[in-house]
Amino acid sequence: MTDKPIKIGDIIKAEITGLQKYGAFVKFGKHRGLIHISEIKSGYVADIHDVIEVGQTCQAQVIDVDEFNGKISLSLRTLEKHPQTHHVQRRFHFNNPANKIGFQPFKEQLTDWTKEQMIYLKGRKEDVTV
CATH class of the missing domain: 2.40.50.140 (Nucleic acid-binding proteins)
Incomplete structure (x- = not known):
């Protein structure tokens, strides 16, 4: 090789x-x-x-x-x-x-995934009343 x-x-x-x-x-x-x-x-x-x-x-x-x-x-x-x-x-x-598969693409997609999760969690927080 x-x-x-x-x-x-x-x-x-x-x-x-x-x-x-x-x-x-x-x-x-x-x-x-x-x-x-x-x-x-x-x-x-x-x-x-x-x-x-x-x-x-x-x-x-x-x-x-x-x-x-x-x-x-x-x-x-x-x-x-x-x-x-x-x-x-x-x-x-x-x-x-x-x-794309492997470690590098995962790192690239992690930022987008994190943003999506934060938006989701923020929306859920507003739905919950105490």
Whole structure:
């Protein structure tokens, strides 16, 4: 992998470097990331050790990039031939540049959401009589 920035939707070749009960740590190029156990495969995974092992290489898709903390979240599920429904929606988001997902867009939308909530709460305060 070259030195170009990692972005949501990228498909990378990763090596599993460590396993915990909550997920798999991976490295790819100069980057490191985590595949949460819920992103290993469609369906329930009781024991991550039954599905993948340290040293294994796999194709993974970047599903989130936290530029502030340098954390990269990856998924194997999104690359399955028939992923569960919410992963089909996730692929739609990856392939549609008009849709923003991840930490940065959340931060951008937080201000608008906060304003909406303040207006809502202010309206409710006037409705309440003591």
